[in-house]
Amino acid sequence: MTSHLVTGIGELVTHDPRFDGPLGLVPDAALVVEDGLVAWVGPAAAAPAADRATDVGGRAVLPGFVDPHTHLVFAGDRADEFAARMAGAPYTGGGIARTVTATRAASDDELRTRLAALVAEARAQGTTTLEVKSGYGLDVATEERLLRLAREVTPETTFLGAHVVPPGVDRAEYVALVTGPMLAACAPHARWADVFCEPGSAHAFDGDEARTVLTAAAAAGLGLRVHGHQLGPGPGARIAVELGAASVDHCTYLSDDDVTALADAAAHGGPVATLLPGVELSTRSPFPDARRLLDAGVEVALASDCNPGTCFSTSMPLMVALAVTQMRMTVAEAVRAATLGGAHALRRQDVGHLRAGARADLCVLDAPTHEHLAYRPGVPIARPLTVA
Ligand SMILES: N=CN[C@@H](CCC(=O)O)C(=O)O
Numbered sequence: 001m002t003s004h005l006v007t008g009i010g011e012l013v014t015h016d017p018r019f020d021g022p023l024g025l026v027p028d029a030a031l032v033v034e035d036g037l038v039a040w041v042g043p044a045a046a047a048p049a050a051d052r053a054t055d056v057g058g059r060a061v062l063p064g065f066v067d068p069h070t071h072l073v074f075a076g077d078r079a080d081e082f083a084a085r086m087a088g089a090p091y092t093g094g095g096i097a098r099t100v101t102a103t104r105a106a107s108d109d110e111l112r113t114r115l116a117a118l119v120a121e122a123r124a125q126g127t128t129t130l131e132v133k134s135g136y137g138l139d140v141a142t143e144e145r146l147l148r149l150a151r152e153v154t155p156e157t158t159f160l161g162a163h164v165v166p167p168g169v170d171r172a173e174y175v176a177l178v179t180g181p182m183l184a185a186c187a188p189h190a191r192w193a194d195v196f197c198e199p200g201s202a203h204a205f206d207g208d209e210a211r212t213v214l215t216a217a218a219a220a221g222l223g224l225r226v227h228g229h230q231l232g233p234g235p236g237a238r239i240a241v242e243l244g245a246a247s248v249d250h251c252t253y254l255s256d257d258d259v260t261a262l263a264d265a266a267a268h269g270g271p272v273a274t275l276l277p278g279v280e281l282s283t284r285s286p287f288p289d290a291r292r293l294l295d296a297g298v299e300v301a302l303a304s305d306c307n308p309g310t311c312f313s314t315s316m317p318l319m320v321a322l323a324v325t326q327m328r329m330t331v332a333e334a335v336r337a338a339t340l341g342g343a344h345a346l347r348r349q350d351v352g353h354l355r356a357g358a359r360a361d362l363c364v365l366d367a368p369t370h371e372h373l374a375y376r377p378g379v380p381i382a383r384p385l386t387v388a
């Protein structure tokens, strides 16, 4: 087994409680990788010998970003919808049907090529784990196809047949399809199931429908996630708590009762609140109240939600910068949410931190400290650090 010493680390974010502050920071640090796993972290002065060494020249190193919410398998483009929105049109979810039409018409190879390009784009900015949802097929064959393709790039695949009711299809019949033949075809390729729960939307699902979909998915062995509170108030957070979902995502319009329910559940591993500030940026909506969640003791994750409708960005550094500048998160809270928070939203113990035994998924910054992620918005300072 070859050991590899990474040295010259100006600042290392470990999330190891043995080290300093909320991020477990080690200044002038080193790290040893063996067999793809972190074998040792600590001050460079105490580093053990290793077979090989890489000096990162005083740069900051942190766990690779964990992006727990993306919709990366799709075809087509909705730049015109984005431009119309910037000129005043509202976001309703109605544009999802256009992506569904383009996606159904695309070949596996077209979808695979686009997906690979988006994964490479995310990775080039420091994302080392990402979740990918279906949801632009909305028929049995296409949903199954999207999940098969997603599985080629990540184990974190999510069945989102309940994204919207396809135009012209009866709601009850569609819920029966999603919970019956579609779930049966998709479950073998999925770790998770998700539902777009927005009772105020003509396209998405109400609380009863969401509960029906998620209960069936849980019975099929899938973990649960919920899209909720993006467009308005709703039952998404309470359903997520009630059914033991790993995460409730968006969380823009939460009531005090929703926050209390999430905070009470947090004590026994309740849902993470995953915030998607790229959506508020790209739909010109109010940002979620991250402080209210954090101050109540709810674990917060950040995700890109990369999709062709509400946020066509794979950039986790952008999400960190938005969380800090627009949502009043501290830099440490945002960096934690983009790494360890995402890992918890995916119920993963092996990523999102750099304690001994973690996967050696490393992100290096062309900067001396993690603060530069928010201090230098839009500047491509984050990239993966590959240690062979
Ligand atoms: N809100 C639901 N789904 C996506 C948007 C999908 C689309 O508009 O294409 C989201 O998370 O924002």
Ligand SMILES: [Zn+2]
Pocket: 069, 070, 071, 227, 305, 307
């Ligand atoms: Zn989404």
